[in-house]
Amino acid sequence: MFTYVLNIMSDDHPGIIAAVTAAAGEIGANIESCSQTVLGGYFTLIMIMTIASEMSTDDLQKHIKEHTSSSCVIDVSVRKTTPESLQASKAERFVLTAFGKDQPGVVCRFSEYLADHEMNILDMYGCRQPNLEGEMQFLLTAQVEIPSKWNLALLQCDLQNIGKDLNFTVVLQHENIFTATNRVRYR
């Protein structure tokens, strides 16, 4: 079995997933996992699939593009991957939340800090919205993996200091508090 990761981006409209999966089905691909979201009217899909016979990434990209042209797919990228790269990390998961007055550079500032400390971002969400006074705020949440070698209190202190520079409220919390308070089954 050969494993590939596909990334599809398009303007959002009905039928994109149907077209992509039909194209994958024609070459006997099996979908291992996929995730799709829409942001600001744009569709994005990431999909991991396995195929019995090897294809070059160029051929696979061409096949998907050709078979989805009627759905106006605007961008397809393909990479070959190995099972090792798909293994889940053993680091613990935390949620970083930051909010304050909107300004350029917020995502960059936090993501640079996370990168410098080898913290992998698993999922991220950011949005601008006005507060009750009409002032534009930015909210950022990121689910991150933190290697066990780091001292959590020091990371929290560093992130709060970044927050002070930006005049942002910053919190870093273990993910279990979110599952415990939201999900019926959590242990």
Added chain:
Amino acid sequence: MLNTDEILSTIEMLHAEHLDVRAVTLALNVNDCAAPTADGIAQKLVTKISTFAEKLVQTCDRVGAKYGIPVINKRVALSPVSMLLAGHGASAPLKIARALDQAAKNCGIDFVGGFSALVHKGITPWEDLLIRSLPEVLSETKQVCSSVNVASRKAGINMNAVKMMGTIIRDIAFATEDIRGFGCAKLVVFSNVPEDSPFMAGAYMGVGEPEAVINIGVSGPGVVSSALNRFKHLHNGQVTLDQLAEEIKITSFRVTRAGELIGREVAKELGIEFGIVDLSLAPTPTVGDSVGEILKALGIAKIGAPGSTAAVAMLNDAVKKGGLFASSSVGGLSGAFIPVSEDSALAEAVGKGTLVLEKLEAMTTVCSVGLDMIAVPGDTKPETISAIIADEMAIGVINNKTTAVRIIPVPGAKAGDIVDFGGLFGSSPILEVRNNDGSEEFIEHGGRIPAPLQSLTN
């Protein structure tokens, strides 16, 4: 993977509504601290408490920081200290209490509870010794808390103990006259006292418990009132009471889960068994963190007005339903507290005259825990204090629930005066006690009010 709504709703609860864990209490059996001399007992108590609670504060702080939820109070609750006094003389209680004060300081904890006696059917000499020492002990120590259980469903009401407690409470008030009778705030008189409550001043460790266990009390009522106000706002105020009850239930579920998560991890790190989550909504004097504010959110504009008891009943029931689904380890008092001085909205209602002692008593029939943190005039007769206790004990015994009285006669104060106990104990106008001279003969009878018909359940 978590979704964004889950993250944002929890963040709102934690940061906008100030969710916290109100108390992590290490309950500890100290029967093995018995010794031939009071000094020996004192030494053993300090050693045992220090051994078990040495890392309690730092562990609570570390776990709280990991989840972004502060643990406000860290406490120790002991098995009844009266048991250690068997065979000892009049000087023993104070020596032991001072040792407990020292142990609390050593460990950096807020309070040590369990300077307690269980006398619902009769009083042993050592329990008598402990109770009579309370004016001196509660005036000479800062962090020692006491409780006396004078009634139970199975035993009825020990009216000799009730009579004694009226005088003792008056004496504690005058022994702590310089701090407006504050010593009385460290004493709770109970019926059906729970063996696993984490909340002071009434926490002690029951005899059916393991040697050491971690019990926790979840957050205050601010989260509930914020959730109700937000829900009403979302629906332009067009909501029914069952919808509001559902919102309380959901909030209680979430709050309980947060508390249990912290409690279990603290227990695991300390290598101590986890006990229970107490669902009680415990207010603080901070504006907004108030059961009274919840009653306002439910539509009771004047707390104490007709409807107040029904509103408290609905609140109490919804809190239990949400909490019980969240955790299989619910215990303690688990209801809504209405401690007057510790709840700014209740204290304000007393000041405006909408909330009176008799209505408070009615509200205690449908919630936990009883007449709590009520300041009364310093000239309230001991027999009247005993009679107030007897009434509250009767509610507990007949309704098979915990009830309690934490009453503070403030020396020199009259009804309507303001008394400020400071910090988490808050401030309150002095409640009027009507009919201060109508109960003497009833109390003087002494003896025991027999166990009720409902006690015969076998």
